[in-house]
Ligand SMILES: *[C@@H]1O[C@H](CO)[C@@H](O)[C@H](O)[C@H]1NC(C)=O
């Protein structure tokens with residue numbers, strides 16, 4: 001049935017477009033609405049001819065606005081039914097989103113697009129609906145998302161994410177892919193040799209920190225030329241798709257980091273050596289930085305931006321440029337800092353007179369001791385005027401800096417939700433902090449806030465708290481949690497007669513797990529089983545990487561899971577909705593992650609008791625192993641929770657070259673485990689994925705338990721160094737192994753449904 005409908009609809013779409021009375025380009029900005037028709041064709045092909053987009057000109061408020069209307073029959077003979085008029089492409093995309101979600105009841109998710117499930121007969125709008133954004137910019141991405149989440153994305157993965165972004169109204173995305181291609185050309189032009197350059201570039205899973213000037217080189221071999229070329233080809237497609245969808249890509253620029261031999265080649269250049277980052281050996285850190293007031297800096301900047309606009313077109317004037325991310329300036333004097341920033345902007349302006357410098361404001365929080373108010377002021381005020389700079393207040397929901405820094409001393413800034421560190425998956429959020437807080441910031445006296453944005457380090461779960469901020473960008477009143485959740489759940493599980501238990505489950509979670517009022521743990525909660533096993537120091541961590549479970553699992557996660565299961569019993573349709581299946585596995589994952597803590601604590605108590613025997617220790621450790629096995633089992637039932645998905649995506653970029661394939665696999669493995677040659681940032685980007693839980697974390701816990709049993713038996717005392725050494729060895733071995741067995745995981749067809757029920761019986 002469906003197969004018949006689609007080709008017909010595509011034919012209609014072509015017909016529909018050709019008989020549009022509206023000009024394809026607006027007179028004022030020459031923007032084309034073609035990208036919107038392409039979006040409809042991709043996501044709602046059966047209604048391709050039903051939507052009519054028109055760019056209206058002349059509204060210069062700086063905010064985006066759209067109007068939805070029904071098309072009357074005398075107004076159109078081509079089958080158009082819904083008119084979307086807007087003052088920007090992005091506003092039209094948001095208008096389409098408002099229609100499909102609020103009228104159609106369907107949505108597009110990280111798990112996939114369900115927009116094609118919209119009714120055959122499109123609902124009418126009735127009274128026209130006009131909406132405006134409350135901020136000029138809706139920003140997306142953290143520099144590190146390009147390593148933690150999208151490092152190995154294929155174009156199809158990007159396509160889904162870009163549609164997700166465009167529809168939600170994102171108009172300012174960061175666009176880092178393929179950076180190295182142009183950088184290499186710039187370095188070659190400067191006279192550096194291929195070896196000099198290869199010594200500088202980091203591996204595919206670690207490029208974000210090379211771009212930040214935190215690390216250099218690769219502990220796993222040279223970055224393959226093929227990777228550089230392929231990423232550049234990908235970026236061309238991504239930039240043009242972003243533009244087509246009404247987004248202004250924030251493009252890279254030359255930040256100042258150069259191969260260490262640059263200083264030899266240019267002995268008179270002002271090159272300083274940066275600090276050691278996260279305990280990496282100096283070969284891999286202490287990056288060389290060409291100071292911006294050196295004339296060579298402008299030469300390289302010009303070379304970079306000229307090559308970039310030749311490659312992607314003159315599509316943006318906004319450039320990302322971070323010099324001091326977790327890497328303090330060489331000199332703290334106010335005049336030095338002002339000199340650096342004024343020369344940096346001047347270098348951009350020398351190539352692009354409309355250049356705007358965008359920077360992540362993480363440093364002002366993470367290195368707050370260095371970045372006193374005076375220093376931040378000197379650095380920001382080195383840039384003349386207020387229009388040439390945008391600062392991302394990166395972690396606004398928990399550690400906002402804009403109040404301390406007087407609204408960035410008048411510079412434009414964007415209120416950003418960070419929320420996720422390292423692509424970790426614990427459920428967490430606070431509705432008030434992402435609804436009321438940005439609205440208050442916008443209306444605070446003297447505020448120079450110009451946008452809201454999402455800057456998560458990784459995109460792994462908790463989609464609710466990201467959706468809500470992007471919706472908040474179109475409402476001047478703080479969104480009401482309960483009402484928001486009800487409509488969010490009904491479109492997430494778009495199903496006839498959705499059982500109320502499904503909504504109740506999310507109302508409970510949103511009022512507890514997603515209403516975290518403890519400011520010291522406002523970030524995804526890491527599970528202790530993902531950390532290197534130890535006798536102490538794992539439980540109840542707060543601050544930067546919290547393991548504190550701030551809610552009572554028994555009165556939140558447990559009843560929510562039971563309600564969700566009950567809803568699935570009542571509705572077979574619901575049980576087959578991919579987002580429902582995802583949530584079922586995700587909440588079960590959280591239940592087991594939290595239960596692990598109790599078992600671990602019993603183990604430690606028994607071990608520490610002077611009267612316990614090695615048999616007591618063995619016995620109390622059994623459920624710990626069993627839990628990890630059960631968790632792995634349930635994760636393996638859902639394609640979104642699979643280690644082979646990550647590794648497979650990495651290997652796919654090898655294009656069949658075995659050398660490159662094993663190189664990419666090591667990159668992919670090392671990032672989520674040791675993060676560095678010898679565990680420099682161990683477990684930071686840990687994941688609760690099928691294949692990883694049983695294949696890695698369970699192996700470490702098994703070794704730990706074995707050590708506890710042996711020391712008990714031998715009557716020797718616990719030695720933390722010995723345990724760490726054992727764990728590092730396991731990590732090094734695991735990182736270097738190659739999987740040829742992922743088919744075994746991917747082929748798993750076991751039903752989550754049954755496994756989840758067994759888990760509920762056992763753990764609730
Ligand atoms: C729009 O395109 C036309 C024809 O190419 C050109 O003459 C005009 O200057 C453009 N307008 C703007 C605002 O770029």
Ligand SMILES: *[C@@H]1O[C@H](CO)[C@@H](O)[C@H](O)[C@H]1NC(C)=O
Nearest residue numbers: 059060061063064065132133
């Ligand atoms: C211009 O935009 C503002 C704010 O987005 C909106 O309130 C207003 O209705 C728009 N005016 C026109 C003429 O479209």
Ligand SMILES: *[C@@H]1O[C@H](CO)[C@@H](O)[C@H](O)[C@H]1NC(C)=O
Nearest residue numbers: 223224225226657658659660
């Ligand atoms: C595979 O890639 C490596 C590293 O880039 C290269 O040296 C080698 O020639 C390639 N092998 C084949 C068969 O193309």
Ligand SMILES: *[C@@H]1O[C@H](CO)[C@@H](O)[C@H](O)[C@H]1NC(C)=O
Nearest residue numbers: 263264265266267268269270
């Ligand atoms: C560096 O500066 C010295 C002293 O001014 C000058 O003699 C020398 O030629 C310069 N070297 C280069 C490579 O520019």
Ligand SMILES: *[C@@H]1O[C@H](CO)[C@@H](O)[C@H](O)[C@H]1NC(C)=O
Nearest residue numbers: 273274275276277282285286
């Ligand atoms: C690396 O930076 C640290 C400061 O963080 C410094 O002590 C060390 O000397 C530097 N090493 C090199 C080789 O530059």
Ligand SMILES: *[C@@H]1O[C@H](CO)[C@@H](O)[C@H](O)[C@H]1NC(C)=O
Nearest residue numbers: 309310311312313314315351
């Ligand atoms: C970009 O703009 C510059 C300066 O206006 C111009 O020289 C160049 O040809 C343009 N490049 C492209 C690809 O349009």
Ligand SMILES: *[C@@H]1O[C@H](CO)[C@@H](O)[C@H](O)[C@H]1NC(C)=O
Nearest residue numbers: 330331332333334335336339
């Ligand atoms: C720091 O910069 C100031 C001002 O440019 C300069 O006077 C001072 O010598 C510099 N200090 C160092 C250690 O380079």
Ligand SMILES: *[C@@H]1O[C@H](CO)[C@@H](O)[C@H](O)[C@H]1NC(C)=O
Nearest residue numbers: 396397398400432433437517
């Ligand atoms: C986050 O919410 C808590 C209470 O819910 C509040 O104390 C805190 O100030 C909020 N933080 C921000 C940045 O809004």
Ligand SMILES: *[C@@H]1O[C@H](CO)[C@@H](O)[C@H](O)[C@H]1NC(C)=O
Nearest residue numbers: 537538539540541548549601
């Ligand atoms: C962790 O916090 C919980 C709740 O406050 C407390 O019951 C428990 O004893 C703490 N555990 C450790 C190891 O600190």
Ligand SMILES: *[C@@H]1O[C@H](CO)[C@@H](O)[C@H](O)[C@H]1NC(C)=O
Nearest residue numbers: 552553554555558598763764
């Ligand atoms: C939570 O439920 C489990 C399983 O029923 C039980 O063992 C545990 O004591 C309960 N914990 C709390 C804090 O009530």
Ligand SMILES: *[C@@H]1O[C@H](CO)[C@@H](O)[C@H](O)[C@H]1NC(C)=O
Nearest residue numbers: 706707708710711713714716
């Ligand atoms: C316990 O003693 C045995 C036999 O002497 C030895 O092989 C083993 O390494 C010891 N284990 C630990 C953890 O000390």
Ligand SMILES: *[C@@H]1O[C@H](CO)[C@@H](O)[C@H](O)[C@H]1NC(C)=O
Nearest residue numbers: 717718719720721722723725
């Ligand atoms: C712990 O083990 C390390 C080597 O693994 C050893 O150097 C150290 O002396 C041991 N510590 C104690 C207190 O035995």
